[in-house]
Amino acid sequence: MSDFKIAHREQSTVNVLELKGYLDAHTAPKLEEAFQNLLKSQRFKIVVNCKDLSYISSAGLGVFMAFIEDVRNNKGDIKLTNMTPKVYNVFDLLGFPLLYEIFKEEQEAVTRFFEKSI
Amino acid sequence: MKLRRLLYLSGAFFLVLVKFTIDVIGKNVELEMGGVSLVRELVVIAAFGLLYFVVDAAASRRESPPVKKLGFILIVMVIVLLAGVILLLLGVAGFDSKNLSLVPLDYPTIFLGSLIALAFGIVAMIVFRLLRDLILISRRPAGRRNYYILTGLVLAAALSTIMLRPLDAAVIPGILFGLALVFAVVNSFRLPWIIYLTKREKVFSLVYGFFLFCGFIIIDVMLAGDSLVNRVLLYYSHPLREFVMLVAIFATLYAGMAFVSTLFHLPTAEAFDRKRSEVSSLHTLSKLVTQVFDFNELVDTVTSMTLQVVEASRCWLEIIHVSGDGAPGPLPDGALSYRVQVAGMKSITQEEIDLLVSPEGPGLREAVMKERKTIVVDDLGKDSRFPELRKHAGLAGSMVVVPLISHAGLSGILYAAKKDTYGFVKDDVDVIAAFADQATVAIENSRLIRESIERERLYREMLVAQEMQKKLLPQFLPDVPSLEIDAISTPAFEVGGDYYDFMDFGDGRLGIVVGDVSGKGVSAAFYMSEMKGIFQALGRLFVSPKELLARANEALASSIDKHSFVSLLYAIIDVRSGTLTIARAGHCPLLHVSGEQAAYVRPGGLGMGLSRGAKFDGTIEEETILLKPDDVCILYTDGVTEARKGDDEFGYERLMATARAARMNSASAIKTAILETVKTFTEHRANDDDLTIVVLKWRGPAARGERTH
Numbered sequence: 001m002s003d004f005k006i007a008h009r010e011q012s013t014v015n016v017l018e019l020k021g022y023l024d025a026h027t028a029p030k031l032e033e034a035f036q037n038l039l040k041s042q043r044f045k046i047v048v049n050c051k052d053l054s055y056i057s058s059a060g061l062g063v064f065m066a067f068i069e070d071v072r073n074n075k076g077d078i079k080l081t082n083m084t085p086k087v088y089n090v091f092d093l094l095g096f097p098l099l100y101e102i103f104k105e106e107q108e109a110v111t112r113f114f115e116k117s118i
Numbered sequence: 119m120k121l122r123r124l125l126y127l128s129g130a131f132f133l134v135l136v137k138f139t140i141d142v143i144g145k146n147v148e149l150e151m152g153g154v155s156l157v158r159e160l161v162v163i164a165a166f167g168l169l170y171f172v173v174d175a176a177a178s179r180r181e182s183p184p185v186k187k188l189g190f191i192l193i194v195m196v197i198v199l200l201a202g203v204i205l206l207l208l209g210v211a212g213f214d215s216k217n218l219s220l221v222p223l224d225y226p227t228i229f230l231g232s233l234i235a236l237a238f239g240i241v242a243m244i245v246f247r248l249l250r251d252l253i254l255i256s257r258r259p260a261g262r263r264n265y266y267i268l269t270g271l272v273l274a275a276a277l278s279t280i281m282l283r284p285l286d287a288a289v290i291p292g293i294l295f296g297l298a299l300v301f302a303v304v305n306s307f308r309l310p311w312i313i314y315l316t317k318r319e320k321v322f323s324l325v326y327g328f329f330l331f332c333g334f335i336i337i338d339v340m341l342a343g344d345s346l347v348n349r350v351l352l353y354y355s356h357p358l359r360e361f362v363m364l365v366a367i368f369a370t371l372y373a374g375m376a377f378v379s380t381l382f383h384l385p386t387a388e389a390f391d392r393k394r395s396e397v398s399s400l401h402t403l404s405k406l407v408t409q410v411f412d413f414n415e416l417v418d419t420v421t422s423m424t425l426q427v428v429e430a431s432r433c434w435l436e437i438i439h440v441s442g443d444g445a446p447g448p449l450p451d452g453a454l455s456y457r458v459q460v461a462g463m464k465s466i467t468q469e470e471i472d473l474l475v476s477p478e479g480p481g482l483r484e485a486v487m488k489e490r491k492t493i494v495v496d497d498l499g500k501d502s503r504f505p506e507l508r509k510h511a512g513l514a515g516s517m518v519v520v521p522l523i524s525h526a527g528l529s530g531i532l533y534a535a536k537k538d539t540y541g542f543v544k545d546d547v548d549v550i551a552a553f554a555d556q557a558t559v560a561i562e563n564s565r566l567i568r569e570s571i572e573r574e575r576l577y578r579e580m581l582v583a584q585e586m587q588k589k590l591l592p593q594f595l596p597d598v599p600s601l602e603i604d605a606i607s608t609p610a611f612e613v614g615g616d617y618y619d620f621m622d623f624g625d626g627r628l629g630i631v632v633g634d635v636s637g638k639g640v641s642a643a644f645y646m647s648e649m650k651g652i653f654q655a656l657g658r659l660f661v662s663p664k665e666l667l668a669r670a671n672e673a674l675a676s677s678i679d680k681h682s683f684v685s686l687l688y689a690i691i692d693v694r695s696g697t698l699t700i701a702r703a704g705h706c707p708l709l710h711v712s713g714e715q716a717a718y719v720r721p722g723g724l725g726m727g728l729s730r731g732a733k734f735d736g737t738i739e740e741e742t743i744l745l746k747p748d749d750v751c752i753l754y755t756d757g758v759t760e761a762r763k764g765d766d767e768f769g770y771e772r773l774m775a776t777a778r779a780a781r782m783n784s785a786s787a788i789k790t791a792i793l794e795t796v797k798t799f800t801e802h803r804a805n806d807d808d809l810t811i812v813v814l815k816w817r818g819p820a821a822r823g824e825r826t827h
Binding site: 025054055057058059061062063065066069086093094095096098099 | 683
């Protein structure tokens with residue numbers, strides 16, 4: 001099957017997850033684990049950079065839905081950035097832009113966290 | 119067969135009578151002519167030729183073990199020996215030697231002499247035939263060749279004396295006799311059967327060998343000297359006497375060699391027996407391993423064989439169960455939770471086992487589980503590794519503990535104990551280890567069998583689920599005037615999360631729903647069937663697609679788990695006005711082909727289960743399109759647009775192009791065209807997502823009233 005990789009970076013208090021490859025039912029557990037680790041260490045400001053994400057299935061979308069409630073309850077958020085048009089279309093079709101903040105650039109999302117916290 | 123033997127026997131009897139008659143006549147009338155003596159000899163040879171067939175047939179009929187053959191030789195030897203002695207005791211007149219010939223002095227000499235000669239001849243044949251069996255047990259070509267040479271020489275030596283007077287000697291027969299003796303010596307070393315005898319059989323062989331040797335020595339002496347027996351034979355037939363003599367010498371040598379050889383093999387007989395029982399029990403076990411479904415029987419066999427072969431006084435097997443689910447499975451390295459089941463106890467009780475394996479200090483079980491190597495305790499009362507075991511030295515003097523290790527981990531432990539200290543030699547440990555290996559394979563097999571039965575059961579369950587789910591999809595296409603409809607849905611696995619359905623309002627309106635549950639397989643299938651229930655329950659109550667989606671979301675959101683959702687497209691076509699009203703909950707847009715034009719209709723709307731209440735309701739938009747005759751509307755799931763070939767997706771462009779190209783055809787042909795194009799695109803790989811297509815073709819108000827199906 002196709003590869004899926006996650007890189008984790010911290011930009012001050014914001015945690016950036018960079019997704020790469022195919023996010024489907026097989027690889028979704030990897031992303032779930034990454035989210036769980038962040039939540040376990042009380043890090044709720046999350047930016048998911050989808051620059052190298054080439055495909056996302058409904059199971060992949062489900063991962064975001066599984067954690068958003070917890071994250072928001074802890075005054076954090078999951079923001080999505082740098083989507084290719086194809087990936088954006090999948091998010092858009094389901095109406096994700098109505099539920100999540102989606103940015104063109106990662107920096108915009110990071111800045112957005114600080115705007116709010118001020 | 120029986121008849122033929124009877125025929126041979128009576129033929130031989132007749133010939134013997136002929137010979138007897140000639141001898142009787144010869145006593146009274148001078149018959150010293152070459153012709154007559156040749157006839158005499160030929161008659162004897164013919165008679166024994168016939169008798170040999172009978173002996174051979176009888177010997178070939180049943181296979182008996184070597185020692186039994188030896189015993190039989192002993193019996194027939196004793197018989198002729200007694201016959202010879204009786205002859206000597208009867209005090210017949212004997213013979214007068216005249217001109218190197220023998221002349222019987224009275225009729226009893228002829229009569230009894232004939233009987234004795236016959237007895238010696240027949241016994242010699244039997245002995246020769248049985249020795250042949252013993253020698254030819256080994257299939258080595260050199261051995262066979264030597265035996266055949268011996269046979270040839272014996273016969274040649276005998277036959278070469280055919281015209282020799284009884285007391286005459288000649289060079290050629292002498293040379294042949296000598297050569298035959300040489301080969302008799304060579305063949306007497308052929309004792310391949312001795313090493314395979316059990317200890318008991320070897321003892322018998324030793325005794326038989328001794329008596330045979332002694333008996334044949336006596337016969338040899340009888341025949342060699344100027345005894346009455348020798349004269350009787352010489353008078354009866356010179357070749358026969360030579361044959362008997364050679365066979366007797368050969369039998370003497372063979373019996374002597376057998377005796378000596380058995381004597382040398384006797385000390386190792388026990389060890390040989392042991393090895394043999396090891397091999398045969400391993401053989402039995404390995405056969406059992408492949409056959410046995412009854413696990414307990416196998417465990418029982420393993421322990422009882424261990425007990426038997428290494429002569430242990432106690433033995434038992436423990437099977438390790440990972441976690442408490444009851445299924446024996448190998449314990450992977452580092453696993454902590456396990457349960458031990460004691461099985462196949464031999465001469466030991468559970469209480470005694472508890473004392474031995476888990477005393478209050480370091481125990482055998484823990485040690486072998488940790489080290490995963492065989493542990494030998496030579497003296498339970500003194501072993502420094504297991505100080506706590508010392509007080510239980512009364513239960514066992516020495517012990518061997520072998521772990522059952524398969525590729526997946528530790529599946530059990532085999533224990534054997536002896537009363538004596540230092541009871542287990544290296545050989546014993548090796549044998550126990552070999553039994554442990556077999557037990558490992560057996561445990562593994564029984565686990566695999568259980569697993570495959572379970573897998574088979576699950577597979578059947580899935581097939582049932584598949585049948586059930588097929589019934590959830592429409593069994594018939596709705597029959598609506600002016601409208602052609604066709605649909606297909608194929609799951610990626612046995613069951614899937616795609617759903618489509620129709621709702622005929624009966625007033626010219628038809629509701630069409632296509633949905634897709636996130637994920638695939640069983641979990642998706644459950645939501646799919648829930649969707650069916652919700653849609654069937656609410657469909658008739660709400661004639662507005664937007665309203666229906668709002669209510670359906672409400673029903674679904676309470677039960678769906680938070681990382682699952684459902685995308686849905688609901689359309690109501692009104693054949694009276696030729697309009698199609700659609701609402702979309704996160705689903706793929708509807709494809710509308712109208713003449714040369716084609717467009718995706720995509721009103722806004724969140725996927726169902728993503729949000730609830732007013733927030734969701736507020737996102738749902740409704741859109742109505744006016745249909746022109748021959749317009750085609752296609753509802754589908756992402757299994758179509760996301761069908762993949764490598765990194766490439768089928769996509770919206772290809773779907774649109776395909777639909778456009780096929781738009782003039784029937785709904786059914788358009789559906790087929792899309793399906794085929796997708797399959798060609800994916801190069802006919804099995805679809806990796808559930809795939810659904812519903813095609814509507816509007817025939818226009820002109821066609822109203824026609825039945826299209």
